[in-house]
Amino acid sequence: MKSFSKNQLQRYPIYLKYFKSLSDEGVVDISSPKIAKELGYSEEQIRKDLQAVSDEAGRPKKGRNVHKLIETLEGFLGYRDSTTAVIIGCGHLGGALLNYPNFDEMGLSIIAGFDVDSQKIGTMMGGKEIFPLDKLSNLLPRLNAHIAIVTVPVGAAQEVVDTAIASGALAIWNFAPTHINVPSNIVIENVNLASSLAVLSHRLNATLSKEEK
């Protein structure tokens, strides 16, 4: 199996989105220089990224076939095989993810939510039923869900992750803004808004201090 860096993996959905928009506009072929100009990556990086997932080379002048690129990337990203997930924590962020319309096309099927709030338990959010959190260890194996999406408050995060893993979850998509410990055979990916905001704020402050000079 080829190895891919995290940064590289993160670029493929961005390529795919761009190629789909080209396809919608009726574009048949696309060259690396054109992709580079639009997405702001170097030509060399684009060629490397695309060659890593496709055997087909670009043709001189014409470039690559957009339709084939879309097929290749959808296959590589697993958008055609559905992976099952549950959401733990159905507050504002969990509710937003339950209602997010684009996960299905990315091969992620969210089939249930879990929460401690008796007002939410038994209701539907985004068409999915909300179950009591204390049923997680009982239901997770029966739902055959590989991924637990964690959107609980920081103080509860490690405990629900431990429960999810003990109940068979193989991957944790963590939105709680805290460090979570998982065994080495478990996959974890963090979406940390505080980290993203730190990058934004640091660059903005550099801009503002330049303006003041």
Place this chain on the structure above:
Amino acid sequence: MKSFSKNQLQRYPIYLKYFKSLSDEGVVDISSPKIAKELGYSEEQIRKDLQAVSDEAGRPKKGRNVHKLIETLEGFLGYRDSTTAVIIGCGHLGGALLNYPNFDEMGLSIIAGFDVDSQKIGTMMGGKEIFPLDKLSNLLPRLNAHIAIVTVPVGAAQEVVDTAIASGALAIWNFAPTHINVPSNIVIENVNLASSLAVLSHRLNATLSKEEK
């Protein structure tokens, strides 16, 4: 001004959260090896990260003072100076961000939302008023907001970003899963759930194919 890599900047909020949890537990001093063990970074990286923002060295055996580390990081991350932002697109994700309780303590003050939905315009979400999108160019300069948080559908994203920048926004926090072009003097930071999911799925598939063997 020292230069910081993106990965490095992303780690500081994680350190800060950890130091705050230690402080809550009454811990006074912390050593690099202990931090390394808890957060999973190397000791060398931790020392380098902390030395980049603080003049104070750790003391042999005792380590660093937790309270001073918190002060230093809050200052570095700008958590004590409030930056003003608006949210453009008040659907499920925008609504979740408007209701997110932790931005204030990170120095981000979201003061208004903008949307095209007449059902939402004039209502309050998370205590902030929702204005019509076509008032953005008029209101943004008056609100003196530096950051535009973009949570509109993909098809509308570039256009609202162009409007926000023309109206004085200096930084774009983009949650729309698409590439956005901005002038070189404008700061942009993307939170792309599709990219995060691509990393998670790729690693999960590697785990699953190992299990099958």
